[in-house]
Amino acid sequence: MPKKPKAAAKPLRHLRPSDLRAVTQLATQATRGVTTMSEGVHQAVWSSMGASSHGASKARARGITGFVYRAVHGVTELVGRGLQAAFTKMEPLLENLVDEPPETYGREAVLAALNGVMGDQLAQNHNPLATPMTLRWQGNALNPHAMPPMPGATGKVLLLIHGLCMNDLQWRAMPQEGGKPQSDHAAALSAELGYTPIYLRYNSGLHTSQNGRKLAALLEQVLQHWPVPVEELTAVVHSMGGLIIRSATHYAQQDNLHWPTQLKNIVFLGTPHHGSPLEKAGNWVDVILATTPFSKPLAKLGQLRSAGITDLRYGHVLDADWQGRDRFTRTPDSRQSLPLPEGVACYTVVATAASKRSPLADRLIGDGLVPLASGLGEHSDPRHNLQFAKTAQATVYRTPHMALLNSPEVTAQLLQWLTPAKPAQRAGS
Structure with a gap:
């Protein structure tokens, strides 16, 4: 037939x-x-x-x-x-x-990539393709001034933040590729530990500190109108999302907002706390193109990349890290130090494409985008060293950067870290 x-x-x-x-x-x-x-x-x-x-x-x-x-x-x-x-x-x-x-996966993926590359210009020119920041529940944007009924919502809120050129839909487990199993972190944490997941969608081409300020204000509004009393807030953040939650927590505390007192855990997945070599390489391209009068006009091609991307050179999280500076001029790392938030249990998962740890692979390969030292918050300058506890660090092997979103190994590690410890039983009981 x-x-x-x-x-x-x-x-x-x-x-x-x-x-x-x-x-x-x-x-x-x-x-x-x-x-x-x-x-x-x-x-x-x-x-x-x-x-x-x-x-x-x-x-x-x-x-x-x-x-x-x-x-x-x-x-x-x-x-x-x-x-x-x-x-x-x-x-x-x-x-x-x-x-x-209806919202389609393909359209949102294209828009997320476009916003990541030139989202600052889209926002500056009021282009309709610029992505507004929203917190989303079950696929719908939450309006803090008119919260919808949320049947089944609990007081344990799980906030998931995506990275550069991505969107909230990409947290969901995708169809298996080549038989490799995939996992849905939010679904597992919801089923096992009773969390209610909400997802951040944002314009990743803006400065991380701009997104941090926006998130701080939006999260305050949404949690104030949460349908049940909030017991705790836990954040699982991927790549650039880790810089944004650090920025948001800083500005929320600075503005005396309430939600940082509810923040109990942050789990960073492949976050470039101290930058990414790809953006540093991009900055070198700018410098090289600008050295001759014939290639200098072409340097404008490299300068199309967004403020969000250039913030990844050193891992900027504060306004002071970029304000008053030409972000395309090659300068030493002069950002302000920002430690991990006090009173919050912070964990970090890093990935490497190699099958085992080695100094060369850790520095040059990492997960393909983020070196292990950057993901672990390690820095030669003590002011920038984030000092994650050894028990709060985990490394997954043969795993690229994007696979951290759906890795079963990462899901298992999340459950291990976030499951409350059982109280010790008394002798003879």
Whole structure:
């Protein structure tokens, strides 16, 4: 029998009416950016031929060439504004004609990656694709001023925070790949220990301290309106999420918010407490490209990466770590020290792609993104050394960075750490 043809893909199911305006804005910015880089390379070549002595500007091209570049900028801006205005007027009509499509895993994954790479620019330009910060329960955003009924909610709140270029959906166990089992940390902690999971979704392209401040305020509102008295708050955080919870706790304590008194445990999964080599390498690329007049305009490509990414160079968690500094200039680590929060049980899980510990593998490989020393909070400067207790450290082998989200070994370790100790029985009882 002939095989039935596969159902045609439906790409429109991922789209929203506001996407037309958002993509137009991105296209306008991209065109202007490419034009600026082209003008810079053109002028560098022109200057190298001695043309600068004939009145050419080193900053901008002049004459007919300059007129052409100015015309491209002007037309691009004019067309972009016109299209955005037209699409803005169309949005209410499209929203009335078309039902809001359901949230899809594919769309949210693309948006999460886009926000991670350039989320600060999306937010600055009020692009509809910028991800607002929300706390989510069972797939829905929680409105602290109009909390929905939450049947089954307990006083043990489990907060899960994703990392760079990711979203809350990626905490769920995915289909098995190559027969390798996967686990759902939140489901296990809920079933075994009675936690109620809530997930943070946020724009990971913003500075970590900006997200920390936002989380501190949002968490205060949500927990104040929690349907039952909150007994404890436990956070399980992956990668950049660990920097954000440290930042949020600091600013919440600084502002005398209540929820830090309810915070009992933080478990860090692959958090780059002292930075990631990939961002340090990216900063070196900026430096190298800027060394010659011909490649200097191309350095703008590297400078498209977000504030969230550049914060990962050294593991920034405070406003003072980045304010007043050019984040693309290579400078020594000058961040302020921030110890782990007092009175909170802090644990860390690190991963390595190697099959066993070795100094070379720990430093160069780690989990592919975060070296073991950074994940363990170890630093040669005592001010930055986070000093996790030995019993609060765990290493998983043959595990890449992303696999920490769904590793059965990590789930088992979470259960071991978070299960309350049973009181010792009296003799003779």
